[in-house]
Amino acid sequence: MGELLTVIAGRESFVAGSEWVGSAQNPQDTAKWKLTVKRIEGNVFEGHLHVNPQHRGPEYSIEGEIQGAAIRFKMTSVLKAGQRKKQMSNFTAEGILLDKRLVANGNIATFGQKALPASIDLTAN
Numbered sequence: 001m002g003e004l005l006t007v008i009a010g011r012e013s014f015v016a017g018s019e020w021v022g023s024a025q026n027p028q029d030t031a032k033w034k035l036t037v038k039r040i041e042g043n044v045f046e047g048h049l050h051v052n053p054q055h056r057g058p059e060y061s062i063e064g065e066i067q068g069a070a071i072r073f074k075m076t077s078v079l080k081a082g083q084r085k086k087q088m089s090n091f092t093a094e095g096i097l098l099d100k101r102l103v104a105n106g107n108i109a110t111f112g113q114k115a116l117p118a119s120i121d122l123t124a125n
Contacts, residue, residue, distance in 0.1 A: 013100045013124040014066065016040050020102055022122035024051075035062070035102075035122055043067060048079070051088070058082030060091075069096045071104065087111055093120055100124035 014020075020035040034050040043066050051057040059080040064073025072094040081087055089111045095104025102122040109115040 011066065011097065014040075014045075014071075014097055014102070016045075019125040020122035021125050022102075022120070024106070024108065024118050024120045026108055026116040026118040028116065031057070033120065033122060045073075047073070049075070051082070058087045060088065066097065069098065071095055071097050071102060090115065091118075093118075095120065 014037060016037055016039055018037045020033075020037075022033055024031050024033050031051050032054060034053045036048045036050075037045055038048055039046045045064050045066065047062045047064070049060045049062050051059070058078065060075045061077045061079055062073050063076050064071060072092070074092040075088060075090060078087070087110060089109050091106055091108040093104040093106030095102060095106075100123055102120070104120040106118045106120055107115040108118045
């Protein structure tokens, strides 16, 4: 039963070195996201998020936690700045892992703006 839960919950796909691509959408904008899992220790992970990589957009460090199929993560620092009006100053997300898909709801704030709700949909590459 434990192996089945691991596969269904996406833990088999969400491993160090895995890449997840898709988008984040809020009421004002849609952005392409590429999340790379850098390290996993127990239920805690660290990673790298590249926003709009096709346009050399900003990059962020993230950290998060997985409990069963539930996942939550947040921005910890800016690695590479982008256009200030489009650059996130903060974000958090909570969602689920289903096989090779990560679906989450979050709050994304850009500089000088209040946080907006966002839908995040990523697929293991």
